[in-house]
Amino acid sequence: MQADQFLFPTDAGLYCPAGDFFIDPVRPVPRALITHGHGDHARAGHKAVMATARTLDIMAIRYGADFTAQRQIADGPVRVGGVTVSFHPAGHVLGSAQIRLACDGGPVIVVSGDYCRTPNPVCQPWEPVACDVFVTEATFGLPVFRHPPPAAETARLLSSMAEFPGRKHLVGAYALGKAQRVIALLRQAGYDAPIHLHGAMQRLTDYHVAQGIPLGDLRPATTPKEIEGQVVIAPPSAFASPWVQRFRDPVIAFASGWMAVRARARQRGVELPLVISDHVDWPQLTQTLQDLRPEEVWVTHGAEDAVIRWCDLNQLRARPLRLVGYEEEEE
Structure with a gap:
């Protein structure tokens, strides 16, 4: 045949x-x-x-x-x-x-x-x-398309947080896979502060933890006053909704292989493009x-x-x- x-x-x-x-x-x-x-x-x-x-x-x-x-x-x-x-x-x-x-x-x-x-x-x-x-x-x-090492992109995120300690870093990431990978990469890099999740991320992230994947201290992204860490992870759709307006002067980041295309980053209003691809x-x-x-x-x-x-x-x-x-x- x-x-x-x-x-x-x-x-x-x-x-x-x-x-x-x-x-x-x-x-x-x-x-x-x-x-x-x-x-x-x-x-x-x-x-x-x-x-x-x-x-x-x-x-x-x-x-x-x-x-x-x-x-x-x-x-x-x-x-x-x-x-x-x-x-x-x-x-x-x-x-x-x-x-x-x-x-x-x-x-x-x-x-x-x-x-x-x-x-x-x-x-x-x-x-x-x-x-x-x-x-x-x-x-x-x-x-x-030649993606940099994920650890190098994670270091850029950590460097931005150190440079702008008073600004929350809102990281756009797909709810399945990319969100959990960004969290794991931050943990591997030594970041142990709380990481906050948009509600759309919660169930899938809980499932990863239940499967034995260590993701550290995770908390819901409710109101900005209750967010202790600098990192908030949300699905891309959240950045076009009123949800993002809760945060005053955030650093908008997005983790995707498409962030290698600078025009895409500009179209999305991304200040910190992270070229992390699955x-x-x-x-x-x-x-x-x-x-x-x-x-x-x-x-x-x-x-x-x-x-x-x-x-x-x-x-x-x-x-x-x-x-x-x-x-x-x-x-």
């Missing part, structure tokens, strides 16, 4: 007819395999969902316990129809996984979802998985393709053309899938 007969894009997402399932579908389907809990990959309404135990828990936190009629924990290789399926760490957020598909007499395909090779204190590290076809994202798939940058993406050397590379979303061109220059067969709806998590 040819790879593009075994797995192919549809309006709902990647579909595998041999197993009769979709991967990260963008609309409700009978059976979905989910790589991780971000809102652009994990949606409610599927009849049956297979994912890691942590991703299933995260989906229940975000969408309610009845987000699907049937849950199946991805625990070791399992047969789904005529396909052997296994989940492997992606290094993106807690519970994130690459999905390996092996069809009898067919190719081995690894769908990476979103992945990152930089060590992350709040999730398992990315694991290389040998395959015939590697399906990669290209969120930061341009040579200009995705592969250009060197990591191309190094992954060199390490795996699959027979073929498929590119799901992002800067597909640049990655395809790099593959052509490096004697790797490649094709774009032109999937839509995966660029950023829904807040």
